[in-house]
Amino acid sequence: MARPRSRRCRAAEAAAAALLLTLAAACGSRLPESDFEHRDRPTATATAREPLRVGIITSATSPVGGNAFTGPRDGAKAFFDRLDARGGIDGRRVEVRTCDDGGSGVGNNACVHRLIDEDKVVALVATTALDYAGAPRVSRAGVPDIGGQPIGAAYDTWPHLYGIYGSLAPRDGTPGWHGTLYGGTEVYRYFKQEQGARTAAVVSYNQAASAAYARLVERGLRAEGYRVVSEQVDFALPDFRAVAADLKQQHADLVLDALDTHGNARLCEAMDDLGVRVTAKVTNVQNWTSTVPEDYRDAPHCRNALWVTGSSRNFDDTGDPAVREFRDATRQLRTHSQWQLEGWAAARWFTEAAEACAPRGITRACVDAWMNRSEGFTAGGLLLPVVFERLPEPPESRRTCLSVARWRDGRGWVTQGDMNRTCYDVPQLPYEP
Template identity: 65%
Template structure:
């Protein structure tokens, strides 16, 4: 039921565009999660193989979907350095599916049939064509990024944001999925935004995503403005002039990062300012200065939303543990999807811890009981994730979200960073309508 527009549809749009155009807490106390992920015992039992499938190379571009994998690998490395989990090392087996359905099917069979992995974790596939096979084989897929609808379709698949859908082989409820309007409610109530614009390409995937945004904005009472641009010859200067003339408060988009950079440069040249330019979790990363070069005004109005704690919030012990482990691996950048991949690996490790001993291996059935038994929050890194199915979707739901804003002055250096906005994500909640959409 947590099909968040900012997370699911934003990532789905990025995938579709580039292919076309090129609830209570965890089972363990928080103290078990906020430090270094160690067991404190020498690993002696047989290793447990876990698979990570990533579209590391794809039409989207190098590294676009690799962040969840990198976060999961960082967690597994730190866990093994401390003795593994319940006496077992986790042995990660990775596969790059190249962003294609054919490649994804090959990776699924390589990991499930040849490597015989116990589970998949932190999957981030542009085209998760192998999902039905994973489900038929009964392989738990834990903490995957829902780029498509697979995590709202198949049993044994557990997305990082949870699901209330029946997951009986059909997406959502009879092919219809639902998303809340909490993102739009936040900006309406906290920033007093009233006039919203949506910029999109004259391309089917972009237009569909824009329509979803516009419907959500209208449901929250915004005055809406739609701005279509030609993908081949986009006239962003004309869009910027119209945004200024119509006094837009807040800007959403249904475009790729390159288009957003061009739009922001056009806005900068035209002297256009907005209260907020809202992007999705996929773009919540330290690469903002490069992505929005020469557009400081637009860059510092950039906001992002998700269901996980801000990776730049170093006041939180669990975030500090994540960043310490990532720093040891010397990544080229930091990203929110890395933190979500770390949380996915933690989720699997906690499930194994509940189901294994140094002399016994875990069972898949036990791990799935752990995953579905109580809402999970990865020691406070995630909003509580649950999988209690609902026969029919509710008309409204209480939904929470994590919100951050980019600042060039954040972080105490010249690189900038993301500042947490609003209340703590556990209290940043709204009762909002759930709007239907089809994949």
């Protein structure tokens, strides 16, 4: 058994993020807290010295729609703005160069070329790309890509890429282990052990990617001993009322899905209309946002049964000082999300690496070497400990922790337990990227 580690890059969530996007397209040295207590204007040294350039690639105008991918970018920029206002890194401000790849492989390659070859960025930060086609080029150039979102398999494939949740894979140019990735069943274990769920429904579209992900979820649920109810709707003309009626008849107490946000909202409306009450309607980190009241405005009962799981501290947990700092720096944003918090954490990760390299020179090679030695990074407690281990063989089981929250009207997302103690020894199941 692998030694206890915490990493969210597991099948139930990494695949969920990728799937939701596919569906929509079809329609070392820590930066001390005291460094954030200086005056708010850049020092003369910071403005006089050459800035550090970092790049952020985001599929901001992808077919998925506006704002679907912009959270990590906005969180990272907020961190760097505050950092620059208080002196930058070793007296140098951080100059952020952003690039919108449009959600296409061609656009992504163009962004990679511009940022790496023309702008000469020292690192990429908080990459959030629908089609990370330029990942091999980033790797060949030896440019550290720090804290990106694992929408696809790139962060379990290429060296020099450091996803926000870490990786155990060899990262030798092939996804996972010989083309196979592995994920745990901790999400299902949690709802069974902590919430008493026994019958789980999985709702999907009759679309290849949706159906494939649904089968993966069902396999994990069965491994945890659930009675599984499979529900499928037509992608073009979905009948969510029929699904809701069957959920009620089957006495489902847990509902998971392979749907887009719009589909989730319509399913919730149908469940409310037919009086379907469940223990939990489970979604993923991509939908962990402050827009729940708007997205689910016509489904108050289902809305208050929404739960999310992930590997970062709840952005609504303002009693935590690290979260409070993030929220204070992002007050101007109209909405908040978990992806914004994770983008903030990615920017802090780069900053810690750059601070460690400053005495010798902040170069791509130095930052990459620091990242490659990352051990248990938490961004001041915002993340579960992140590690990178190139295991020659996949683990059969792992001890994995998770962050859990549920929605409550008037309170927002309410944290459920300590994410560093909500941990389970679970099997690792194979899946194809």
